[in-house]
Amino acid sequence: xxxxxxxxxxxxxxxxxxxxxxxxxxxxxxxxxxxxxxxxxxxxxxxxxxxxxxxxxxxxxxxxxxxxxxxxxxxxxxxxxxxxxxxxxxxxxxxxxxxxxxxxxxxxxxxxxxxxxxxxxxxxxxxxxxxxxxxxxxxxxxxxxxxxxxxxxxxxxxxxxxxxxxxxxxxxxxxxxxxxxxxxxxxxxxxxxxxxxxxxxxxxxxxxxxxxxxxxxxxxxxxxxxxxxxxxxxxxxxxxxxxxxxxxxxxxxxxxxxxxxxxxxxxxxxxxxxxxxxxxxxxxxxxxxxxxxxxxxxxxxxxxxxxxxxxxxxxxxxxxxxxxxxxxxxxxxxxxxxxxxxxxxxxxxxxxxxxxxxxxxxxxxxxxxxxxxxxxx
Numbered sequence: 001x002x003x004x005x006x007x008x009x010x011x012x013x014x015x016x017x018x019x020x021x022x023x024x025x026x027x028x029x030x031x032x033x034x035x036x037x038x039x040x041x042x043x044x045x046x047x048x049x050x051x052x053x054x055x056x057x058x059x060x061x062x063x064x065x066x067x068x069x070x071x072x073x074x075x076x077x078x079x080x081x082x083x084x085x086x087x088x089x090x091x092x093x094x095x096x097x098x099x100x101x102x103x104x105x106x107x108x109x110x111x112x113x114x115x116x117x118x119x120x121x122x123x124x125x126x127x128x129x130x131x132x133x134x135x136x137x138x139x140x141x142x143x144x145x146x147x148x149x150x151x152x153x154x155x156x157x158x159x160x161x162x163x164x165x166x167x168x169x170x171x172x173x174x175x176x177x178x179x180x181x182x183x184x185x186x187x188x189x190x191x192x193x194x195x196x197x198x199x200x201x202x203x204x205x206x207x208x209x210x211x212x213x214x215x216x217x218x219x220x221x222x223x224x225x226x227x228x229x230x231x232x233x234x235x236x237x238x239x240x241x242x243x244x245x246x247x248x249x250x251x252x253x254x255x256x257x258x259x260x261x262x263x264x265x266x267x268x269x270x271x272x273x274x275x276x277x278x279x280x281x282x283x284x285x286x287x288x289x290x291x292x293x294x295x296x297x298x299x300x301x302x303x304x305x306x307x308x309x310x311x312x313x314x315x316x317x318x319x320x321x322x323x324x325x326x327x328x329x330x331x332x333x334x335x336x337x338x339x340x341x342x343x344x345x346x347x348x349x350x351x352x353x354x355x356x357x358x359x360x361x362x363x364x365x366x367x368x369x370x371x372x373x374x375x376x377x
Contacts (some may be wrong), residue, residue, distance in 0.1 A: 025071045033074030035130060035181070036062035037346075039081040047088060051116035060122050065287035067124070076181060079115035084167065085136045088114035100149065106159040109166040117174065126197055128172030132182035134228075138209060144188055153196045153208040164216040180217060180224040185209045185257065187238070187245040200259065200280045210260045211280055218276045220267070226261065256303050264347070268299040270336060271343055273363045281343050283307065285347040286362060290343055297324075297333040303349070304330055314347040314353060316368040323374035332374070343370055 017080040019363045036059060059077050066073060080181060086093065086102040093099035104112035115243035140150035171178035192205035201207040217224045230239040230247035238245030248256045255262075263278050264285045275288035283306055289298070302325070313323060315334070322335035344365040347352070355366055363370075 007244070010358075026065075026068055027070035027072045027280075028129055031070070031073055031122060033076050033126075033128065034062075034066050035076035035078065037078060039132065040078055041081045043093065044092065047080055047083075047092070048116045052118050055080075056119050056121065059119055063122055063124055063127070064197070071252045074126045074128050075124065076179065077117070077119055077176070078130045078181075079117040079170075081132075083115045084113065084131065084133050086184075087112050090115075095145070096307065100140060106137075106156070106163050109139055109159075109163040113163070113170070115164050115170055119174070119176070127176055128179045129174060129176035130179050130181045130214045131167060131168065133173070133180060133213075134183065135209070135231055138185075138364075142192055142205075143186065151316050153194050153205060153212065156209075156212055157196065160212060160216050161219065163219055166221075168220045168222065178220075178222060180222045182227040183213050183217075183224060184227040184248075185213075187247070198281055205259060210257055213264060214278075218263075218278060242342050249297050262303045262305050264302050264306060265299060266298055266300050267331075268296070270294050271298050271335075271341075272299045275359075277359060277361075280306075282352070282357065283311075283349050284358070286359065288361065288365065289336065289343040293336040293338055293343065295338075297335045298345075300332040300334065300345075302330055302332045307347070308351070310350040312350045312353060312371060313345065313347055313374055314369045314371050316340065316343055316365050316370075318372055321375060322331075323372060326373050327376065 002110045023315050037055070040050075040055060042054075045054060055077075063075050066075060071228040082092075084233075085104065086099060087104060090102050091103050117129075126311070134157060135156065137151045138156075166241075167180075168178045187206065189206040189209065190204045193203050194201050194205045194208040196208050198208070198211075201211070204366055216222075217255075226248065228239055228241075228246050229249055233239050233245075233247045233251050235251040239247040248261055260280060261278075265278075266273060266287055267275070269287075269289055269295040271289035272291050273287060274290045275286065277286045278284070278343065285306075287300070288299070304327075316321075317337035317340040319335040319337050322337070325331075326333070332347075334345055342365060344362060346358070346362070346369065353371070358366065
């Protein structure tokens, strides 16, 4: 706690040197927030005691220390590490075999997944429910030679929507903003085959795992950070963390799995986003927003790797000259019509628009959806 307070004070002072306003407590513009405890584990304390007594007290003191020098930064508060892995109502397993037997049932997550974390007494509007997700079945199936678990990407495609809905609602029910601060896959998983027939996966489990993860992030419109991007990843040694190799950049600086990882997404939304979807195979990108838009554009990152050739846009509404494409920065600016309160934009390869393949969520607005031109910046 003393350390995190000193760190926030240091960055506040560094920023203040250029403004000569040390008392502003505005923090540093490059600092989004602070995470006091990474992957906290109860180590025998008991799950409920750890999350209702130990962690709240620790987090309360941490928040106070940061706020003494930074009033703007978010505080990323993690629940216990194993809440997404093992049954909440079972004692901490004493060995690996018992841990495997206590893995959550991904098909019925509402029965197994629970965090006792209670930070309701911390009066602060910028608290984040920070959680990690790495699928235990996949990790043990591929990374633990002595234990072979059945693992299926088809099953995950079926079960993950319910699981991620439970993870997200857990944070929201605590009046905290959910943020998936770690997810990703090991590069060694490329050697494993995939049971989903999708040409983009190239029969590699890793690519399916990555895409299915991003699909859930988009479906739940989660803030997220991928683990990891290691600029100093040595050859044959992975990312130098627990003998893992999760980095999506290789030892020679070559980006990996770009066709899966580099995806279009709204960086800023001028109305409330209620549906987000991207299909790596068809290249359909869909964004639906609700309510009256503010007086600013929706900014969509539109990567050239997904749309190297011409593409077409269909949308329900746009102001006059309301679509501007900045190809250099790979950004699409969309100014929705302020007289409308429901807005949908669809992007696809040119000549490939087919209403019959669109998700159910688009059907209500499809009659209003028309092909539109855009200005090339």
